[in-house]
Amino acid sequence: MTVTTPRARASRARPLGRMLAVRVLGMLAILLVLSFIVFSMMYLAPGDLVKTLLGNRPASPEAVAAIREQYHLDDPFLVQYFTWLGGVLTGDLGESIRLQVPVADAIASRLPVTLALCAVAFVLALAVSIPLGVASAVHAGRPVDRVGSALGIVGLSAPTFAVGLLLLYVFAYYVPIFPVYGAGDGGLDTLYHLVLPGITLALGLGAIVLKLTRTALLRELDADYVTSARARGIDDRVVHRLALRNALIPIVTGASLVLTFLVGGTVLAETTFALPGIGLLLQDSVLFKDIAVVQALTLLIAVAIAVIALLADLAYLLLDPRVRAKGVPA
Template identity: 40%
Template sequence: MMLTAAVRIGRSLLVVLLVSLAVVGLMSLAPGSVASVILGEDATPESIAALNEKLGLDQPFWAQYLDWLGNAVRGDLGTSPITNQPVTEAIAERLPVTLQLAAMALLIALAVAVLMAVASAVRPGGAVDRALNVVSSVFLSVPAFIAGPVLIYLLAQQLGWFPVIGWTDVGEGLAANLRGALLPAISIALIEIAAFHRILREDLIGTLREDFVGAARAKGMSPSYVMFRHALRPSSMSLITLAGINLGRLVGGTVIVESLFLLPGLGQLLTSSIVSRDLITVQGVVVFVAVVYVAINTVVDLGYRLIDPRVRKAVTA
């Protein structure tokens, strides 16, 4: 088990290293520089070159990267040349917004998907099951950048149930905070609902055919008791695994929604930094998101091996 954990952690560190290299490489291919953004359109080539030298941007690619990597290992992700704010401080300020959106989206997706999967598994192939499969397909085919404007138009502009854009901190009122966060969270959750519904539906249908479920029914237990007490729990292993993995993806997947709803999260920080050619901030945010995603995946993977002995046997076989 220790060897498996060490190998998994080593692979995760390699992934993070490759992600940071890819970010630096892609940003270096983009036209312009952060010096031209800081000095403006009227800046002379000499002044741009002088500022690049001051910021260390005149160094070769590998030298810049190794210098950044050495500081990052010590927890220093650099300082933005645009705002003069440490990247770790900027991430800490905006992380709560992103985490709240991801957590709310995950909880909404789980709650709705469980209800849909239970309703579908009661009578597979029936009218309710077919209707819910259609709804699931619609959710799966509607990305957040389409769902967001549609929900804004219907629920915010037409019905006035939610604010169109903006964010309210929890300190200014929990009700206002949830009211402003619910619409973007729903936009993110739609695709997750479809994925969770499909995997839990299949597992529930299989579990309901098991002998122990038949024995529970033979004892005269109510269908709802059998479903929620005997069938749902053993059918949720794949759902829990997928939810854990998707949580890491959701942390980095709120970029479009945060930009659409003008939310002060990591997504908006990343997009604004890309526009301003702030490579230090872009690299720091992307690496941070990659670390979170990889860490959650590693914990879920190792935890799954501990919970399910069949996985350990398959690895050691």
């Protein structure tokens, strides 16, 4: 029996700590570059923020000049960017010009709906796709496999907004089981309103996880150790559990990475179902050229994607004992 000393454990932990430090520094560098790119695109986008604010109301040149001065619209581009960046580094995300509230408050009021929608969609996707992917791999070529493959093709090819409109027509209009729009009044009512949007997002996400599960399990079932186990007369259910445990590495890491699919799909789903989440807030802010809100939401989404990728690496580290023994992911 091999005894692991504290010194050996510490030496294995050092590469992991370095890996995490490098990932965090890389994430910060990417966020900085991304913030500059998005700020530049919003700055160069067509449209005049002053005219958008005033609408059709007549305004004197003095009023226009006062608005431009209030929001520093006449400052050079780099001055505007570094002013915004300095505020972010001190915890000030700025103020929403469209909503006339702090950006942090605007996001905080919309974030719970988006998080709830993502949670519903992710749970639905995993609850259906992983068992169906396992059944498709175990019964390859049989009707259950053909059904799973058909659902996977539909989920991968069907646009999110088209699926949402179809579900609205069938289950909110033709058979009025679910509400047409809105997020409800909280609690179970909100969950009830999120069923159709959750299914809309889960279809595409679940199709990817289904394909990953089926492919990973088929590869394990064709491995030599499975053939050897069957030759020794081990029960098929035991063999399937062993193969599924080894297939969990690509399934878990893949599922965590495709979770980022929800980021883009949320915008379309919230627009289709009129959900007051950050996706709809991002869309309205881009149209209005509300730069502070767009910047904050873009960084929030980028941080979420980076954290998901980091958690996927950690999941790989925890699930694969060979990688864990080295202390760094492959």
